[in-house]
Amino acid sequence: MELEQAKQRLAESVSRKEMSMIIGTCYVEYWGRAASKLAKGKRMVLIKGDHSVSIHQNKLVRPVNYMMNADIYCEIENETLILHANKKKPKETLKIIFYKIDGLHAYEIEENADLRLFGSERELSKELMQDLSFIEPGLKPVNQEIPFRKGIVDILAEDQEGNLVVIEVKRRKADFNSVTQLERYMKQVEKIKGKKTRGMLLAPSIQKSALELLEQAGLEFAKFEFEIGNPKATIKGIQKKQKLLNEFF
Amino acid sequence: MELEQAKQRLAESVSRKEMSMIIGTCYVEYWGRAASKLAKGKRMVLIKGDHSVSIHQNKLVRPVNYMMNADIYCEIENETLILHANKKKPKETLKIIFYKIDGLHAYEIEENADLRLFGSERELSKELMQDLSFIEPGLKPVNQEIPFRKGIVDILAEDQEGNLVVIEVKRRKADFNSVTQLERYMKQVEKIKGKKTRGMLLAPSIQKSALELLEQAGLEFAKFEFEIGNPKATIKGIQKKQKLLNEFF
DNA sequence: GCTGGGAGAGGCTTA
DNA sequence: TAAGCCTTTCCCAGC
Numbered sequence: 001m002e003l004e005q006a007k008q009r010l011a012e013s014v015s016r017k018e019m020s021m022i023i024g025t026c027y028v029e030y031w032g033r034a035a036s037k038l039a040k041g042k043r044m045v046l047i048k049g050d051h052s053v054s055i056h057q058n059k060l061v062r063p064v065n066y067m068m069n070a071d072i073y074c075e076i077e078n079e080t081l082i083l084h085a086n087k088k089k090p091k092e093t094l095k096i097i098f099y100k101i102d103g104l105h106a107y108e109i110e111e112n113a114d115l116r117l118f119g120s121e122r123e124l125s126k127e128l129m130q131d132l133s134f135i136e137p138g139l140k141p142v143n144q145e146i147p148f149r150k151g152i153v154d155i156l157a158e159d160q161e162g163n164l165v166v167i168e169v170k171r172r173k174a175d176f177n178s179v180t181q182l183e184r185y186m187k188q189v190e191k192i193k194g195k196k197t198r199g200m201l202l203a204p205s206i207q208k209s210a211l212e213l214l215e216q217a218g219l220e221f222a223k224f225e226f227e228i229g230n231p232k233a234t235i236k237g238i239q240k241k242q243k244l245l246n247e248f249f
Numbered sequence: 250m251e252l253e254q255a256k257q258r259l260a261e262s263v264s265r266k267e268m269s270m271i272i273g274t275c276y277v278e279y280w281g282r283a284a285s286k287l288a289k290g291k292r293m294v295l296i297k298g299d300h301s302v303s304i305h306q307n308k309l310v311r312p313v314n315y316m317m318n319a320d321i322y323c324e325i326e327n328e329t330l331i332l333h334a335n336k337k338k339p340k341e342t343l344k345i346i347f348y349k350i351d352g353l354h355a356y357e358i359e360e361n362a363d364l365r366l367f368g369s370e371r372e373l374s375k376e377l378m379q380d381l382s383f384i385e386p387g388l389k390p391v392n393q394e395i396p397f398r399k400g401i402v403d404i405l406a407e408d409q410e411g412n413l414v415v416i417e418v419k420r421r422k423a424d425f426n427s428v429t430q431l432e433r434y435m436k437q438v439e440k441i442k443g444k445k446t447r448g449m450l451l452a453p454s455i456q457k458s459a460l461e462l463l464e465q466a467g468l469e470f471a472k473f474e475f476e477i478g479n480p481k482a483t484i485k486g487i488q489k490k491q492k493l494l495n496e497f498f
Numbered sequence: 499g500c501t502g503g504g505a506g507a508g509g510c511t512t513a
Numbered sequence: 514t515a516a517g518c519c520t521t522t523c524c525c526a527g528c
Contacts, residue, residue: 180426
């Protein structure tokens, strides 16, 4: 395809906010939050209606280079088509030099309905709130997602003895980070409320070393199973930590 | 475009490991690590040579649905073209139902040279190792990236008094996680070596609340600037924590 | 295969 | 805008 012709069509489709795909041999330079160079090779460059640009190799889901919401323009130079994508704040530049263009396709694509996702952490958290007595008899919700200065408490509850219980929910295997997060929240709640507070991590499983850390910190772990269905995820069962540690891995 | 024709061409290009782009009106269902539904709408489905599938709306860099390394096959049913992408371990299914196909493009794209990236954390860490006296007179490297049971120590050094210094390098603004990570490493080294150990966080900046946490934990912070150039990133300067906290944000 | 951790993380929500 | 955090994170390297 003629570079000049490609340049014209590209400029048009970008201004019309179409989705454009350019397939060709290119060399890429990025400079911004890091710097990178991509040797000459055949790739697909995807430009979307919000002016995001991404460069795809023929493997992996993620683009090898990209820029969100860029200022896009192109020029012909030395028998190459140069596509510039720039951004201020943070300052970033992406330069794609096309030596040969094998194809250019542009489509008008309207705004789409958004994805409906089931089984997110937030949803599971809500679901759990329905009945905390599953976890422990007499456990009652106090408030959900109370914003503190540092992060958010997933669930705040009160146990039979009137102690506060900070519950952190994870939709997947809990790790170090989960434990330290819970510890931070728990200590903060304890400090603010001036009242004995327990910290409980609720997850489908936990990494062995994270469990050790959790126990050292005097926190609790409970395992729960959930099923992701339609229209929502449902909690299948909760099992508090028992003697057999093996069960948790 | 005829659905039957599209089916044939798609099957061919998938088996040839070409990069394929299908533009059309589709409805999408995903079930696996979570579950999601995407209402009927016009999108671009990208299939790569490694059999990754991703569904792109006309905005944002990331695909709205995707699957890595899938088993792909398609069928015609009720005047729709159904594209199935399945995966075992973890079990996942992605079902894309096309009602209308506006375009199908396939290109043979060879394996490409990989990206050369400058300014990664690892590179900065190496760069810093060249001369630790920048940070503090008499500071000497002991070993880099010593693997412990839990994570990796970026830099292990020894100060003028013979104390061990665990240095954690972050290429961007340090946060809670950075601090807790450093604290873990530091304590572990202290325990293993049985020797007074300092913990130092080295980053371009740090979040205010993370700095508070760091100070409470008796750790140190030093700010460093770097320039990402070609062929490598270079350290511009290091400034240890001073009286004026403001300077660190 | 699991685990740990970085990433130009991306992207969302709320203060 | 910044902070905080979830993600079907993705992806890689090490064991």
